[in-house]
Amino acid sequence: MQNKQLFTVIFGLLLSHFFKAQVTAPSYHSPLGIPLKLSASFGDLRPNHFHMGVDFRTEGKVGLSLYSIEAGYVARIKITPLGYGRVIYVNHPNGVTSVYAHCTKFEKSIQAIVKLYQEKNQLNEIDLVFEPQQIPVTKGQLIAYSGNSGNSFGPHLHFELRDTKTENALHPLVHGINIIDQQAPxxxxxxxxxxxxxxxxxxxxxxxxxxxxxxxxxxxxxxxxxxxxxxxxxxxxxxxxxxxxxxxxxxxxxxxxxxxxxxxxxxxxxxxxxxxxxxxxxxxxxxxxxxxxxxxxxxxxxxxxxxxxxxxxxxxxxxxxxxxxxxxxxxxxxxxxxxxxxxxxxxxxxxxxRYTLGKIVVDSKPSGLYLSPDSSYYFEDFGNSITLNALSLFEPVKKDIIITKDKIQLGKASTPIFEGAKVTMTPIENTPITKQYIYLAGDKDQKEALKTQLINGKLEASISSLGTFKVGSDFTPPSVSPSNFVAGDTSLKKNSIEWKVSDAKTNISSYNLFINGKWKVLEYDKKNKLLIHVFEPSEKGLINFKLQVKDACGNEALWTKKIRVN
Ligand SMILES: [Zn+2]
Known part of the structure; x- marks a missing residue:
């Protein structure tokens, strides 16, 4: 066993050495069949993150063929309502992974594998990892079609290169994707x-x-x-x-x-x-x-x-x-x-x-008055508490903290937090705890529901900014209404059926569609608040639709109807 591990380590070292040498001059296949034009580059500053890839223009269209830039295998496929939407990851033997995000769909045979998995497990949102032999691809092979899924506002290809081992994002224009650039910053x-x-x-x-x-x-x-x-x-x-x-x-x-x-x-x-x-x-x-x-x-x-x-x-x-x-x-x-x-x-x-400097103040933000980024803190009152780890803060923050029975208030929502900070709050009395959630009360009356967990009879949420935190309750099911048809329709001549969905207080947490009692794949387009089912050729005639939509507090909306699909 030990020998085997050692062999793996040495072999790995040899491989990484070999691949490092290879990486210096890759000649990748273009991910698109049209000239590469950028709409955003790697590292562009965004709220809470660097842009981790490059955005290629797709002539304002969806459905352009996407090609694997190098031979390798499909390593991962993910479908989420926000973020990258439909995304496909291909691992290459040079130790680099290429990522193609916001796709509209995957290549036919890959799409079939994905659909089979979704139906077998009754899951609309998936994160699938594959072994090298499962879906091998050649250089320039069609793997997916460009789109606008997830957190994309206009059709484009978000393309990334990553170090396969560390998963760190690499600048594509520094690591083998060639784009002419003759202008200085x-x-x-x-x-x-x-x-x-x-x-x-x-x-x-x-x-x-x-x-x-x-x-x-x-x-x-x-x-x-x-x-x-x-x-x-x-x-x-x-x-x-x-x-x-x-x-x-x-x-x-x-x-x-x-x-x-x-x-x-x-x-x-x-x-x-x-x-x-x-x-x-x-x-x-x-x-x-x-x-x-x-x-x-x-x-x-x-x-x-x-x-x-x-x-x-x-x-x-x-x-x-x-x-x-x-x-x-x-x-x-x-x-x-x-x-x-x-x-x-x-x-x-x-x-x-031009002036002689006065007396230098060494401690400009004394620890008695400010919270320091170097220290960890825990404040509690009325069973409500806020925890900040060392490095949660980027800058010292004034120690103006108010904890009452109803709220925790520290700083402003515009003060960012790196990681490791959370609030724990006592549930509202005489209200079922499962219907409660923590929210961030904005400066202008906005309420942002936080992902809330129930831990030991308390509500708990990680926080990504400071601000005022309160507990809310949600007894209202999500609203569900027809989108590409009207409620009175008894027949539908479309290739998909779509509903508008939203939740007034929290978020949509699950959505399931049954066609004649059978679970079917639904796409959740969160930015447009749409649930979409694309009809299969067999889905014709009088169909019983049953749609269940739940919010984060478990309130369920049920939409049922018999419609003739032509
Ligand atoms: Zn992007």
């Missing part, structure tokens, strides 16, 4: 923030400076940024943020920044390159960018700082190398922006601080 604005020795904001202020082009390089007005003394607020450290875009491809699609360097007086203090991202680190983006600006003004500001606790693979320089003002300073700043094809832009200016 274009910076638009610089931002200055005052920070402390941990890289935390001193105040929530920032100053913006438009970037201007002078000759072949970029700078700011008068080639310098003069720091107002009051702005520093008792610190001598500052952080630069940058906003800009990069045009990629023959059609000059606008994408995000890729690689940023900050050189202070010939010393490279910061270097980031969004070439690979681990899915488990994805939410750290909320600290990579200026989350508040993103949420409130849709600004994509890349912060040129590597904070100690941020483990994103995109940081290529040591943490906390910070710009330090000493007083009467003029510091030459050089920022380099590079794209995946090494096109480069340079921004040069001087940071000027």
């Amino acid at each position: 274009v910076p638009s604005k610089l931002y200055i923030y005052a920070i402390d020795q941990n890289g935390y904001y001193i105040n929530d202020k920032k100053i913006a400076f438009p970037v201007i082009k002078k000759g072949t390089e970029y700078t700011v007005a008068t080639n310098k940024i003069i720091i107002p003394p009051a702005f520093m607020d008792g610190t001598n450290k500052l952080l630069i943020g940058i906003e800009g875009s990069d045009k990629i491809g023959a059609d000059l699609s606008t994408c995000g920044l890729f690689e940023n360097l900050l050189i202070v007086a010939n010393d490279t203090v910061f270097h980031s390159r969004i070439d690979t991202v681990s899915f488990s680190h994805d939410r750290l983006i909320n600290d990579y960018c200026d989350y508040h600006e993103y949420k409130t003004n849709n600004k994509k500001i890349h912060k040129l700082i590597h904070k100690t606790h941020n483990h994103l693979d995109v940081y290529k320089s040591d943490p906390l190398k910070i710009i330090n003002l000493k007083g009467h300073d003029s510091i030459p700043i050089n920022i380099q922006l590079l794209d995946a094809k090494k096109n480069r832009s340079t921004i040069k200016f001087d940071l000027v601080y």
Whole structure:
């Protein structure tokens, strides 16, 4: 047994060595049969995640053939109402997995395997993993058809490359997908923030400076940024943020920044390159960018700082190398922006601080008044509690916490959390616990139902932001109404039957369709609130439809009807 393991390890090492050598120059087959045009690139900043692949345009259409970029085997197929919708993963012998998301359907023989599994297990949403011999594919083989399923707003192909072993997302344009790119990134604005020795904001202020082009390089007005003394607020450290875009491809699609360097007086203090991202680190983006600006003004500001606790693979320089003002300073700043094809832009200016710095405040956010990202916390009252682990917070948060019988209130819903935070709440009295759920009460009266579990007689939910949390109850079944026909119809001449579904308080948690008593596959298009069943050729004549839809609190809507299908 031990010998076998050893053999596997050595063989694995040999393989990975061999494949590393192979990976350097792959010549992949195109995933599409039309010229590749991007609508978004890898690493583009999104709320709560980096864009983990590239989006290829599909001429505004669904149903374009998708081809496996390399020989290998179908390793995974997933169907979900949101996210990637219908997605297919192909593992290749070079240690890379290619991913094709938002499909409308899979290739005929693959589709048949999927449908068989769905019907046998009566599951609409699936996550299937396959062995190498089950569905082998050749390079350029048709595997699926492009679409708009899941969290896609307009037909396109979301395409990813991943390291098969670690499942880390790889930048397709750095790892073998070739797209012409001759334009260097274009910076638009610089931002200055005052920070402390941990890289935390001193105040929530920032100053913006438009970037201007002078000759072949970029700078700011008068080639310098003069720091107002009051702005520093008792610190001598500052952080630069940058906003800009990069045009990629023959059609000059606008994408995000890729690689940023900050050189202070010939010393490279910061270097980031969004070439690979681990899915488990994805939410750290909320600290990579200026989350508040993103949420409130849709600004994509890349912060040129590597904070100690941020483990994103995109940081290529040591943490906390910070710009330090000493007083009467003029510091030459050089920022380099590079794209995946090494096109480069340079921004040069001087940071000027004309005053003698006052007394430096070392602890700008004292632990007595603030919750620190380094510590874990547990607050409880009236049986309601909130738990924050070390690293749950990105920035210190004011210790203004209110826990009453009815709510837990800490910070704002615009304060992001990385991971490991939860709220536990006492159920409302004289109300069945299964009908209760925790929700995040928004600043403007919105209520966002959280995925709530019942644990030891309490309600519990993981949280991804701070804010005000309360308990609600839901006794109302989801609403179900005909969508591609009207309620009075007794016959239907369509190739599908569709219903509009929604739940006023929580979410749709299950949906099952029975045709003449037999379970049938349903597609849930969550963004359009639609349930869709595509008729099989045999589904003709007078048919008994029975549709069951449940919400997260188990309230069930039942829709039944006899309709003649032509
Ligand atoms: Zn995408």
